[in-house]
Amino acid sequence: MANELILIVEDNEKNRKLVRDVLQFRGYQTVEAETGEDAVRLARERRPALILMDIQLPGINGIIALGQLRSDPTTRAIPVIAVTASAMSTRARSSASPAMG
Structure with missing residues (x-):
C-alpha cells in the first residue's frame, strides 16, 4: 500500500x-x-486508498461525514479508520457536559 494516497x-x-x-x-x-x-469533498475528488478520520470535527463531525461517504457510490468502498485524541467517549462527554459547565 506504500505510495498510495491517504486522506x-x-x-x-x-x-x-x-x-x-x-x-x-x-x-x-x-x-x-x-x-x-x-x-467528504476531498474523498470524492481524490479517491484516497484510506481515510483516517477524527470523530470530533468542526462543522459536521466524523460520524456524519462517514455516513455521507457511505451513501455515495464513489466513496462508499474507501476504508475509513476513525481516530480521536480524546480519552473520553462522545457519549460520556455528552452526558458529562452539563456537569462540566
Whole structure:
C-alpha cells in the first residue's frame, strides 16, 4: 500500500502533522482536511486508498461525514479508520457536559 494516497482528517494541526510525518516517512502520499465537509469533498475528488478520520470535527463531525461517504457510490468502498485524541467517549462527554459547565 506504500505510495498510495491517504486522506488525514484532523482539526488539530499538531496531530495532523504527526500523522502526516509518520505516513510520509513510510512512503505514503497524504492529503489533509480539517473539517468533515472538506473530508467528504476531498474523498470524492481524490479517491484516497484510506481515510483516517477524527470523530470530533468542526462543522459536521466524523460520524456524519462517514455516513455521507457511505451513501455515495464513489466513496462508499474507501476504508475509513476513525481516530480521536480524546480519552473520553462522545457519549460520556455528552452526558458529562452539563456537569462540566
